[in-house]
Amino acid sequence: MKKLFFLLFTTMCLSSCVVLSTKKYKTLVAERDSLANGLNGANVKITSLEEELTRLRADTASLNNRIAALEAKLTGLDANYASLRANSSSEIKKLSADLQKREARLKEVEDILRKRDEATNALRDKLQKALLGFQQSGLTVEIRHGKVYVSLTDKLLFDTGSIIIDEKGKQALTELAKVLKTQPEINISVEGHTDNQRVANLGQIKDNWDLSVLRATSVVRYLTDVQKIENTRITATGKGQYQPLASGNTPEERSRNRRIEIVLSPKLDELYDLIK
Structure with missing residues (x-):
């Protein structure tokens, strides 16, 4: 439309004006064509800009939608974070309370074990003092795994191959019983041990199992029947040859393995109650 208006305007001007020279006319026509080309270029650029504007508007709308999403x-994340933080705070408080309970319980257990160790050490000291006169005859007192072990070689208690306690053995057991009577909270286990030599010519005693059990039973009977230690505190077991102190086979090593071990352990009812 603009181009048509321009041509009409040019024609009217030419028709109403004085006749131009050829040179002047060509100059005007060239200017008209130049202006027409410029207008066309501008229109193309305007169209391109309008398309670009449309694309940018679409991109802007898409970005706005993404921003909204x-x-x-x-x-939603803020709400979840707030919820998690509230739950975490509650969980932390709960864990803290549980930890305090566990620490208190652990302290109770540690106190009981400390008291056990103190009582075990005191018992060992009493026994060592009471049985001092028998230590040169093969008696030892030591602590192993939180328990007191009173170990008596067979020659201190029995004649060779016998299950009858001799007088020296009775004296040692009597001194032991005096201490045990003052310690009612102590459990007593009497273990019989032998060497690895086969039993021969011992009547109804068939093997080392029999010998170890019968010797342990003889000690238990002496402690309960004669020394009046409570039956409920004491047990007898036979270990045979299977828990030796020495692994060699010399006469001295075999002598170490033939023994009675009286194992003394404190009652741990409080500890068992705690860990139930």
């Missing part, structure tokens, strides 16, 4: 997601 992200803001909604952020709002």
Whole structure:
């Protein structure tokens, strides 16, 4: 439309004006064509810009939608974070309370074990003092695994191959019983041990199992029947040749393995109650 208006305007001007020279006319026509080309170029650029504007508007709308979605997601995350933080705070308080209970319980257990160790050490000292006169005859007192072990070689208690306690053995057991009577909270286990030599010519005693059990039983009977130690505190077991102190086979090593071990352990009812 603009181009047509321009041509009409040019024609009217030419028709109403004085006749131009050829040179002047060509100059005007060239200017008209130049202006027309410029207008066409401008129109093309305008069209391109309008398309670019349309694309940018679409991109802007898409970005706005993404921003709205992200803001909604952020709002949800904030809500979740707040919820998690509240739950975490509650969980931390609960864990803290549980930890305090566990620490208190652990302290109770440690106190009981400390008292056990103190009582075990005191018992060992009393026994060592009471049985001092028998230590040169093969008696030892030591602590192993929180328990007191009173070990008596067979020559201190029995004649060779016998299950009858001799007088020296009775004296040692009597001194032991005096201490045990003052320690009612102590459990007593009497273990019989032999060497690895086969039993021969011992009547109804068939093997080392029999010998170890019968010797342990003889000690238990002496402690309960004669020394009046409570039956409920004491047990007898036979270990045979299977828990030796020495692994060699010399006469001295075999002598170490033939023994009675009286194992003294404190009652731990409080500890068992705690760990139920």
